[in-house]
Structures are given as structure tokens and as C-alpha cells.
Amino acid sequence: MSNKFPVNRALFDDVMVPNYAPSAVIPVRGQGSRVWDQDNNELIDFAGGIAVNCLGHCHPALVSALKEQGDKIWHLSNVMTNEPALRLAKKLVDNTFAEKVYFANSGAESNEAALKLARRWALDVHGEDKTQIIAFKQGFHGRTFFTVTVGGQAAYSDGFGPKPGDVVHAEYNNLESVKALISDKTCAVMMEPLQGEGGIVAPTDEFAKGVRELCDQHNALLVFDEVQTGVGRLGTLYAYEGLGVTPDILTTAKALGGGFPIGAMLTTTELAKHLKIGTHGSTYGGNPLACAVGEAAFDTVNTPEVLNGVVEKAKVYVDGLNAINAKYNVFKEIRGKGLLIGAVLKDEYQGRAKDFLVAAMAEGVMTLVAGANIVRFAPSLVIPNEDIVEGLARFEKAVAKIAQ
Numbered sequence: 583m584s585n586k587f588p589v590n591r592a593l594f595d596d597v598m599v600p601n602y603a604p605s606a607v608i609p610v611r612g613q614g615s616r617v618w619d620q621d622n623n624e625l626i627d628f629a630g631g632i633a634v635n636c637l638g639h640c641h642p643a644l645v646s647a648l649k650e651q652g653d654k655i656w657h658l659s660n661v662m663t664n665e666p667a668l669r670l671a672k673k674l675v676d677n678t679f680a681e682k683v684y685f686a687n688s689g690a691e692s693n694e695a696a697l698k699l700a701r702r703w704a705l706d707v708h709g710e711d712k713t714q715i716i717a718f719k720q721g722f723h724g725r726t727f728f729t730v731t732v733g734g735q736a737a738y739s740d741g742f743g744p745k746p747g748d749v750v751h752a753e754y755n756n757l758e759s760v761k762a763l764i765s766d767k768t769c770a771v772m773m774e775p776l777q778g779e780g781g782i783v784a785p786t787d788e789f790a791k792g793v794r795e796l797c798d799q800h801n802a803l804l805v806f807d808e809v810q811t812g813v814g815r816l817g818t819l820y821a822y823e824g825l826g827v828t829p830d831i832l833t834t835a836k837a838l839g840g841g842f843p844i845g846a847m848l849t850t851t852e853l854a855k856h857l858k859i860g861t862h863g864s865t866y867g868g869n870p871l872a873c874a875v876g877e878a879a880f881d882t883v884n885t886p887e888v889l890n891g892v893v894e895k896a897k898v899y900v901d902g903l904n905a906i907n908a909k910y911n912v913f914k915e916i917r918g919k920g921l922l923i924g925a926v927l928k929d930e931y932q933g934r935a936k937d938f939l940v941a942a943m944a945e946g947v948m949t950l951v952a953g954a955n956i957v958r959f960a961p962s963l964v965i966p967n968e969d970i971v972e973g974l975a976r977f978e979k980a981v982a983k984i985a986q
């Protein structure tokens with residue numbers, strides 16, 4: 583393709599809505615856990631497209647599923663069903679607590695479906711007073727107006743006029759704060775089984791089990807937003823398995839398509855029946871291309887080798903980050919689970935997570951932040967150990983520059 587204009591970062595400012603601040607680097611090609619930019623500079627990818635690229639870039643199983651489906655049929659809409667959607671739904675049902683699947687295209691849309699289902703169930707079964715939704719401060723559930731309201735961060739939800747009502751926020755890992763809010767008017771409690779965007783905060787067992795018990799006592803639904811934690815990220819197919827707490831509704835997206843946009847809401851037959859014909863929908867939801875890639879990603883991730891590998895690779899990261907910290911003393915804590923890892927900056931470095939990200943990029947390694955004080959790592963679940971070691975060596979150089 584020939585263009586009569588330069589395609590560079592400056593063009594972003596010319597033609598894109600300014601709601602993002604992308605890096606100056608524009609990757610054009612990726613293979614496994616490495617990507618190359620327009621000038622053929624190579625980067626190691628510890629970001630994984632924000633916990634999306636669970637099998638790295640251009641994994642052969644995903645590429646061949648996409649190509650194969652690309653030659654068959656791309657899109658039908660939900661006026662008809664399609665084989666890839668049916669196959670992926672069957673696999674999700676067979677491997678989780680769920681009995682029914684609703685497909686969407688993103689995490690926010692999957693959560694939107696979960697919230698609408700919870701509200702509709704409550705109305706159908708308990709009447710019109712049971713509308714309260716309890717979520718958590720520092721939670722994140724997406725950017726539609728309902729989901730951003732349920733997410734517990736005013737910076738994202740305020741400034742758009744009146745919000746959807748009857749949404750309140752408790753404190754994560756504080757069961758008393760949930761007790762203080764919950765009642766028979768509570769329709770659902772929505773939580774991440776490990777807060778991602780909010781700072782890589784794992785729930786205590788006591789908290790997770792306690793929330794389940796409170797929901798049961800008050801006939802409220804427990805919704806687990808596994809958009810970030812799902813599809814092997816924490817070393818189990820879904821995080822709820824590791825917690826020993828089963829939700830009523832689970833949402834999954836990010837890694838579900840390994841980089842192809844897809845999301846899903848999973849639930850029981852008993853609850854699913856409340857979204858009857860015409861109550862909710864999506865043009866693209868369950869798109870054959872997305873589901874074909876999703877199926878290949880699911881089959882590849884849902885194996886003991888990959889899931890056990892997550893636990894082993896996590897140890898390489900944590901040991902490596904601790905070794906860096908022993909030299910430079912910049913982190914207060916290395917936390918998280920599986921390959922969702924947060925390095926929490928010491929007080930002297932408050933607010934400087936982005937500086938670490940930028941310095942790391944300059945050394946050839948892509949990282950993420952989770953808020954202003956945490957450097958986040960969410961790499962491919964199958965990143966080769968050599969790439970972890972090399973990426974951490976590059977990250978160490980970045981740390982050294984900041985620490986001096």
C-alpha cells in the first residue's frame with residue numbers, strides 16, 4: 583500500500599480522538615513475546631496487550647484458526663447461529679461451573695450483559711425493589727456508562743451527567759464494609775477475583791468466601807468479573823477455581839480471543855432464562871472469526887502444560903524482580919498471582935510508575951502500570967523463559983537509571 587503521507591505518531595495527534603496517550607513507538611510485527619517497530623527495533627513484550635495476548639503474538643494455532651475460518655464464513659449476526667460459536671460455548675460450559683454462554687465483543691459488554699441479567703432476574707423473581715448493585719472501590723469493569731459507574735473510580739465515571747442508579751461501593755478485602763451495605767434489596771455483588779487495574783490486589787480467602795455467604799444470605803447474585811484474570815492468567819482456567827468460590831455469573835474477555843476481540847458472560851440455566859428472546863443482544867456477539875480464534879486459544883491454554891507453566895514462569899518473574907530489588911531497593915512489594923504481577927513502588931518513588939514504564943520501553947521491554955505506583959506485568963502465558971530473563975535484564979537497566 584502506498585500512502586502520500588507519513589504514518590507516524592504525529593499522525594495520531596492529527597486524526598485520532600485524544601483520549602489515549604500512546605507511546606512514540608509503533609510496532610508493526612510480532613512473534614511470540616517479541617515485537618518489532620517501524621525501524622525494526624526489537625522489544626520484549628511483558629505487557630501482552632493488557633493481559634490479552636495469552637499466547638503471545640501470531641501463535642501458529644491462532645493464525646491457522648483465523649485463516650481457516652477466514653476462508654469459510656466471517657459474519658452472520660445472531661439471526662443465525664454458527665459452528666465456531668457453538669463449539670466455543672460447549673467448551674466453556676464443559677470446563678466451568680456455567681451451563682449457558684452469551685457472547686459479546688469486549689469486557690465492558692460482557693459486564694453490561696451480566697448487570698442487565700442480574701437486574702432482570704431480580705425484577706422477575708423478587709420484584710422491583712431489589713435493584714442495588716454493590717461493587718468495590720478501585721474496581722474496574724469497563725467503560726460503558728453502566729460498567730464505569732459500577733467500577734469504583736470517580737476519575738472514570740464522573741463528568742458524563744446522571745449515572746445509572748442504585749450502585750454503591752464497598753472496600754475490597756473488608757467484609758464489614760460489604761455487611762454494612764448488603765440487604766435483601768441487593769441484587770448483585772460484582773467483583774474482580776483479583777483487582778487488576780486497581781492495583782493487583784488479591785482477595786483473602788476469608789473475604790472471597792465471606793462475600794459468597796453474604797450473597798447467599800440476602801439472595802443476591804455474585805458476579806465475578808474475570809475479564810483480566812480468566813483464561814489461565816492466574817494458573818487456573820478461571821480464578822474462581824483457585825479461590826474455591828463459585829459465582830453465579832462470570833464474565834471473560836481479554837485473553838479469551840488471544841488478541842481477537844471477543845467477550846462472554848457465563849451463567850447457569852436457571853439465571854440465563856431471564857434474558858429471554860429480545861431482552862438483550864449484539865450484532866457482532868458470537869462472530870465466527872472471533873469464536874474460531876477463541877476456540878483455538880481456549881484449546882491451547884486449557885492444558886496442564888500451559889497452566890502449570892504459568893505457575894513456573896511466575897516464579898521466574900518474582901525471583902527476578904526480587905533480585906533487581908535487592909540491588910536497587912525500589913519496590914515495597916512484589917504481588918499478584920500467576921502471570922498478573924505488580925511491583926509496588928516504595929514511597930520515595932510515589933507516582934512514578936509511568937517513568938519506569940517509559941524507561942523500560944527505552945531499554946527494549948514493554949511493561950504496564952496499574953495506577954501511579956505499580957508496575958504491572960501481564961505477559962504471554964507461554965513466554966519462553968529466555969525471554970523473561972532477557973526482558974528482566976532490560977528492565978533492570980531501566981530501574982538502574984531511575985534509582986541512581
Ligand SMILES: *Cc1c(COP(=O)(O)O)cnc(C)c1O
Nearest residue numbers: 688689690722723724778809810
Ligand atoms: C479490561 C477490563 C475490563 C474492560 O474490558 P474492555 O474489553 O476494555 O471493555 C473489564 N473488567 C476488567 C476486570 C478488566 O480488566
